[in-house]
Amino acid sequence: MTLLQDSPHTRTDRAAPDGPGVGAPGTGIPGTGGPDGPAGLFGRGRRPVPRRRGPARLLPAWMVILAVVTTAVALLPLFYLVVRAAEYPTADFIDTVFSARSGRLAVSSAMLTTVVTGLCLVIGVGLAVLVTRTRIPGRRLLAVAAALPLAVPSYVAAYSWQSMNQLVSPGTTFEGFWPAVAVITLVTYPYVYLPTVAALLAVGSDQEEAARSLGRGPVHTFLTVTVRQATPAIASGGLLCAIYVIADFGAVAILRVDTFTRVVYTSFSMGFDRIGAVALSTVLLALTMGVLFVEGRIRRTATRYSQVGSGSGGRPARAPLGRWRVPALAAGWAPIVVALGVPVAALSLWSGRGVSRPGSMEEVLGALINSLWAAGAGALATTAIALPLALCLARRPSLLSRSLERMAYLAHSLPGPVVGLSVVMLGIAVLPMFYQTMWMLVLAYCTLMLPLALGPALAAALHAPPELEEAARSLGRPPLIAYLRVTLPLMAPGIGAGAMMVMLTAIKELPATLMLRPTGFDTLATRLWTYTGSESYAAAAPFALLLVLVASVPVWLLVSRLLKEV
Amino acid sequence: MTTTNRAGTLDVSGVTARYGAETVLDDVALHAERGSTLAVIGPSGSGKTTLMRVIAGFLQPECGTVRLDDRDITAVPAHRRRIGLVAQDGALFPHLTVTQNIAFGLDRRRLGREEVRRRADEMLELVSLTSEHGRRRPDQLSGGQRQRVALARALARGPELILLDEPFSALDSGLRDRTRRAVREVLAETGTTALLVTHDQNEALSFADQVAVLSDGRLRQAAAPREIYSTPADLETAKFLGESVVLEAEASAGVAECVLGQVPLRGPGSQGRVRLLLRPEQLRLVAPGDGVPGTVIDFDYYGHDCAITVEVSGTSELVRVRELDAEPIPPGTPVGLRVEGSGVAFAPESRLRFLT
Numbered sequence: 064m065t066l067l068q069d070s071p072h073t074r075t076d077r078a079a080p081d082g083p084g085v086g087a088p089g090t091g092i093p094g095t096g097g098p099d100g101p102a103g104l105f106g107r108g109r110r111p112v113p114r115r116r117g118p119a120r121l122l123p124a125w126m127v128i129l130a131v132v133t134t135a136v137a138l139l140p141l142f143y144l145v146v147r148a149a150e151y152p153t154a155d156f157i158d159t160v161f162s163a164r165s166g167r168l169a170v171s172s173a174m175l176t177t178v179v180t181g182l183c184l185v186i187g188v189g190l191a192v193l194v195t196r197t198r199i200p201g202r203r204l205l206a207v208a209a210a211l212p213l214a215v216p217s218y219v220a221a222y223s224w225q226s227m228n229q230l231v232s233p234g235t236t237f238e239g240f241w242p243a244v245a246v247i248t249l250v251t252y253p254y255v256y257l258p259t260v261a262a263l264l265a266v267g268s269d270q271e272e273a274a275r276s277l278g279r280g281p282v283h284t285f286l287t288v289t290v291r292q293a294t295p296a297i298a299s300g301g302l303l304c305a306i307y308v309i310a311d312f313g314a315v316a317i318l319r320v321d322t323f324t325r326v327v328y329t330s331f332s333m334g335f336d337r338i339g340a341v342a343l344s345t346v347l348l349a350l351t352m353g354v355l356f357v358e359g360r361i362r363r364t365a366t367r368y369s370q371v372g373s374g375s376g377g378r379p380a381r382a383p384l385g386r387w388r389v390p391a392l393a394a395g396w397a398p399i400v401v402a403l404g405v406p407v408a409a410l411s412l413w414s415g416r417g418v419s420r421p422g423s424m425e426e427v428l429g430a431l432i433n434s435l436w437a438a439g440a441g442a443l444a445t446t447a448i449a450l451p452l453a454l455c456l457a458r459r460p461s462l463l464s465r466s467l468e469r470m471a472y473l474a475h476s477l478p479g480p481v482v483g484l485s486v487v488m489l490g491i492a493v494l495p496m497f498y499q500t501m502w503m504l505v506l507a508y509c510t511l512m513l514p515l516a517l518g519p520a521l522a523a524a525l526h527a528p529p530e531l532e533e534a535a536r537s538l539g540r541p542p543l544i545a546y547l548r549v550t551l552p553l554m555a556p557g558i559g560a561g562a563m564m565v566m567l568t569a570i571k572e573l574p575a576t577l578m579l580r581p582t583g584f585d586t587l588a589t590r591l592w593t594y595t596g597s598e599s600y601a602a603a604a605p606f607a608l609l610l611v612l613v614a615s616v617p618v619w620l621l622v623s624r625l626l627k628e629v
Numbered sequence: 630m631t632t633t634n635r636a637g638t639l640d641v642s643g644v645t646a647r648y649g650a651e652t653v654l655d656d657v658a659l660h661a662e663r664g665s666t667l668a669v670i671g672p673s674g675s676g677k678t679t680l681m682r683v684i685a686g687f688l689q690p691e692c693g694t695v696r697l698d699d700r701d702i703t704a705v706p707a708h709r710r711r712i713g714l715v716a717q718d719g720a721l722f723p724h725l726t727v728t729q730n731i732a733f734g735l736d737r738r739r740l741g742r743e744e745v746r747r748r749a750d751e752m753l754e755l756v757s758l759t760s761e762h763g764r765r766r767p768d769q770l771s772g773g774q775r776q777r778v779a780l781a782r783a784l785a786r787g788p789e790l791i792l793l794d795e796p797f798s799a800l801d802s803g804l805r806d807r808t809r810r811a812v813r814e815v816l817a818e819t820g821t822t823a824l825l826v827t828h829d830q831n832e833a834l835s836f837a838d839q840v841a842v843l844s845d846g847r848l849r850q851a852a853a854p855r856e857i858y859s860t861p862a863d864l865e866t867a868k869f870l871g872e873s874v875v876l877e878a879e880a881s882a883g884v885a886e887c888v889l890g891q892v893p894l895r896g897p898g899s900q901g902r903v904r905l906l907l908r909p910e911q912l913r914l915v916a917p918g919d920g921v922p923g924t925v926i927d928f929d930y931y932g933h934d935c936a937i938t939v940e941v942s943g944t945s946e947l948v949r950v951r952e953l954d955a956e957p958i959p960p961g962t963p964v965g966l967r968v969e970g971s972g973v974a975f976a977p978e979s980r981l982r983f984l985t
Contacts, residue, residue, distance in 0.1 A: 528720075530716055530718075530720045531720050531722055533685070533687055533707070533714070533716075533720070534714060534716065534720040534721075534722070534779075534782075535722075535733065536686075536687075536706075536707040536708040537685055537686075537707055537708070537710075537712060537713060537714035537783070537792075538708075538713075538733050538734030538782065538783070538786060539708050539709070539711070539734050539736075539786060540708050540733075540734070541706070541708050542706075542708070545708070548733075549722055549724075552724050553722075553723065553724055
């Protein structure tokens, strides 16, 4: 099975760059990695860490120190949040955490998370079964189309729905719990759909044939053998959805649903209720850690299954649908048509008007340049940090380097406002000379996106085995030269791919950018945010369009692979 | 050959290496004369690769020294050692062409572009590849070609010693023989001192001037192939080097009395209960009336020869007989057994610790 499960460790896959990176950064959604490795959403496998007997091979001490120091810088906000939380008097802290307001927030966050995750499971698993196990007409088209909503950032989706609502029924508002459920579900279900497709394809036909030969009917076999084995993958996908919903800021903010994440942001932006924000942030931190932990456990089970049972056998049999063909087609296409139709309609209707506004071209261009500049700097810094850590993990994984990796995934899974808040506090209290500069924004990008650069770099490092560097040294090249001439060139494509993923994701990043941008510094995402807030839908449209284009690049890579497999 | 022959004499003494609490090499000593080939052989986990990494300079031994021509190089970093390395899969740089790979170790500033090119071409020719191969990428070569390129790359600098780390094990058997012969010729032509690490006893015996047997991190024996095969220092070594027939025997005055009759002994004289080592090719099948009577239990046909398992009559002793050519013999056929040549006796407590 290779679909979407390209762990960075298959040495045969020389196209490492689009390995693990593709899925995870698809939307810049947190929680796509999980603590067990960069394989991420689409690689359910636990990383087969290269275990070597003996002392470090070609991993000079300075490299380890460099990796620790740089990663520590990236994770500084995470530590600082904990430090600040510990500073408050315990009683105050507990009062805040267990206040009536927190209770209300907990209820609405939990409701939103549960309902969206449930719907995502229904849609995602349903589509995956249709695509992998039935002879539904236009199967490949359906398979690809089902993944495409990933290209719509949640706040762009929210904007699209709201702006369409204004066109269709002016005067009414489109906000609140159920609209948020609809909008978030329709951009999140691919996180269940994709791993489920991979898992269903992984159960080879030989297992199903064995079950059939043991006297089980096709439906019974499917439920007891196939689905049973895909269950860990499905559960893991569902938990990733949950993390995403918990962390989502853009959609809930535009649609005005109070969740923990949104309130962290508002208590920061309105009057700066610091203890409230910090308390809620620690709640979110704990919540994220818990879900990540469970997800990691489940993923391990999935790996065990795939190690025992996967691989052999031909393509699984596909059931003919008979008279269920039309209902199946309708049910399969309905969520996709809605999920893609609304943004496409909104963008095509509003863009024309938006572009023809006087001065809009300059504004869009300015925001684009700012976006590229901030995201480029972020990508550069994140890649520089990921490089030594990737080498440490590839050459000699230690408890320290693996803990750093896990923490990087945790930070990556945290809601943007939480990281934004800790960077702001860090800037004010510890690094005032950097406060209100691009540096703080770059730091936040590093914290949020380190795993996106780490995954491909690690894959690339594993493609550049230490034996080659040793060969170079036995040919008379000192260690640094051997590294520069052999290992680095071999890693270059992976490093580049990781940097690109960070950049694309940073362009789409909203909350941390809002909180940390220098005054007057507007990016595509912040412009869209401002205009949507003032219901200037036409003015917002060009930004939404550009953001969708940016988000489409990794999704396109993903889809081209999907086409090969389904 | 314009590449100057700088071949040196290798001396390893008292090398001990540990990974954590585990001792991987225990007081190992080795010697390879200038221009000779030494094979280090042992089962997996015996410390062969560690030994090679110590010699190459990628691993510091806990104690002991590595000397090349009486220079102590134990503390010299790998890239200043002038020790070439041919890895199991060649370790060719995938981002460079074959020629660029071969030229990697040559100093372009010192030699000049032309000279580097010329030497790379010369090396290609040495390993029987054309300049067309030189323009290819490593992934466009066959396994045998890759190994030859790796050898050319290591030889291009005129190393004092070349280390071959199971360089043929990834090749299939026909190709392995051809590549092995080609490499041996090149080594002989260039007069390079070579150390071959392998777990394949046939390879070690046929390739090297000297064979050293390593087991559990300890050097068991080092001798010429013929000597180590015919007079192994212990039963483990004997078993590892080839198929054996081991029989309980009573030794006195240079003769061992066993189920196959009296067998003359070579090597140190032993007395009393011993274990007698014979090789299957020393046993002969003769007419049922002649020799020691036995019954055929099993017949394995290999093409170039065959192996017959015979139960010695009146005992439960099974012996293996190797015959160059024989008609298939059905199990149950009565035969006679005769021993040719002499055997080696070992103390009875020698236990077999590894299976080949």
